[in-house]
Amino acid sequence: MSGQFQLDGQAVPFEDGQTILQAARAAGRYIPHLCWHPDFPPHGSCKLCVVKVGGRHLSSCAAPAVEGIEVESDTAELRAERRALLQMLFVEGNHFCPSCEKSGHCQLQAQAYEHEMMSARFAYFYPPRPVDASHPDIVLDFNRCIFCELCVRASREVDGKNVFALSGRGIHKHLVVNAESGRLADTDFAADDLAANICPVGVILHKRQGFRVPIGERPYDARPISRVELAAGGREADE
Amino acid sequence: MGTARETADGREHLSRVVIDPVSRVEGHGKVSLLLDGQGRVREARLHIVEFRGFEVFIQGRPYWEVPVMVQRLCGICPVSHHLAAVKALDHVVGAAHVPPTAHKLRRLMHYGQILQSHALHFFHLSSPDLLFGFESEPGRRNIVGVAAAHPDIARQGVLLRKFGQEVIRATAGKRIHGTGAVPGGMNRHLAGEDRAALAAEAERMVQWSHEAVGLVKRLHRADPALYDGFGAFESGFLSLVRGDGAMDLYEGGLRFRDADGAIVFDHVRDQDYRHLISEEVRPWSYMKFPYLRRLGPQAGWYRVGPLARVQNCDFIPTPLAEAERREFIDHGRGAPVRATLAYHWARMIEMLHAAELIRGLLADPELLAGPLVAEGPRANEGVGVIEAPRGTLIHHYQVDDDDLVSLCNLIVSTTHNNQAMNTAIRAVADRYFDGRALTEGLLNHIEVAIRAFDPCLSCATHALGQMPLALELHAADGSLVDRLARD
Structure with a gap:
């Protein structure tokens, strides 16, 4: 029908x-x-x-x-x-685009441009969110998490590993690693897991690859996210 | 610890004059002068009043972010911080020797930075003082005034800077805060069309840079008493030099000459800088005071930057700049050139050197193709030293086994010159201030001395002579006697 x-x-x-x-x-x-x-x-x-x-x-x-x-x-x-939703996401985390490896293929940044977000508008929360770099191939920068749970869902439903979860409620919600130590190194997470390659922002990053693709040559540098996605034939751009 | 007239006796009984902010410099600083009842300067200090904190907040970040993050220290010389950081991190990724293509691209980027920064400083910030006079009409003492009175000079200054910025864009992706260099190499080649466009302009840039050296020489010769005497003082000189003693602005060993020009140490590995240099904190400034450990803080301070480099090296490996260096050295008649205003002359010689190097590099096909990144055994520490436009720039990082930065120490060019700038303003105040009524032009003498060093007091705040300047003279009892304001 x-x-x-x-x-x-x-x-x-x-x-x-x-x-x-x-x-x-x-x-x-x-x-x-x-x-x-x-x-x-x-x-x-x-x-x-x-x-x-x-x-x-x-x-x-x-x-x-x-x-x-x-x-x-x-x-x-x-x-x-x-735009207000995006502004709230920006102030709730610690987003520093100028030195973020994901700049130019970050969907949060691209949406901010798409929606002509010119200021943060609200007071920054500056939440303390330490980086987890314990894994040999992946670094987790929790500062940038927007709680989309794509890593949680990918790890659970596709990778079958259940590495991530959201913990806490409301404003205390945060991404956690499913290990007794809380460290990514103490899980069976691998760099080729779908969960390692699905983050729309800059939380889950492959180590030692930073800035190998020049800023200016990344998907959302040249065109707004709306056009990138439509040009991909209705499919999400992979990068 | 300090030097004469850094801290006066009986400060509470002296009159206080403040220049805040110092204009036509990068960043924010102020000068305080304490005068006695006869108008004699008893204390003079250049205060750096901004606090940045980069060394702390870089800790705990992944090392590959560092070259991109630390360049935000400055909008004028971001390339210098970018390259000093990657040079340090080259050691961490086991690639102290990056591929030849990457090495040449980085040099090209660096020479573009030297050219644009030197052009900006001389033409935009300092030439108004030198062309019109220190006490000339303040409303005209800026680049707009230069453009009206000397349109060719102003035009060449603007276009030289633009060319340098285009070199940076072609190698780093953006004119400011690009991301061309990565630990172990580069992330892009030079595009053929960029090479062609730059090469078409390169000869003219060499010619204009040569003319700029000629302009500074004419200024020196027109008033030798001023140019040789203004803010002159003895100090040692520190810079990198190449293995054969040549000027090398990108890499080399550290050389130090004493106040008489004798080499005290030579070809010290950049990785060993901390055995040579220590830093002292003084409570009245956020900027530290570096000194040679061997000589201590009282005697071990020195100057860096163009004046040091042109005299520290044995020769400049490009012909036009080398001929100009020889003439500069001859000007000292066997002694080091110590005049503060000679910084401008040396700076233009370096700009000419950079233009010659860019012209040569643009003919090199290796910039267009070839491997870009190398790697080797991982290490936990690296030091990167580069000759930034303003002088020797040191970046030092330790990186833990998880790839996060655990230590960051930066000694930036202007910091090396901290004591020297304070000494220069004391020399100028001594000579020009005693007993004279305060005028804006008189106080501009102090700023002229500071400007000669091209200090980058923090990031990039372009004042162009339009920053508000308020001068207040208080009597010893604290009452306001005189006030001058420029809005």
């Missing part, structure tokens, strides 16, 4: 079972997102994919496409709300 809905006044076709976000992507329409990944079920935590249907806010990654609905996405109101 199939149908169509209106996205910002234009018709988008969908197949039964597709979410609003999936149908939009398939139609070449971009709805911003951070925690959503095409190979995993919706997570609905970052709220960046927020849209309005009938005056109500919905996470488009989780909301099923329904015949005839009118979806608002690219509006000044929703762009401002997404």
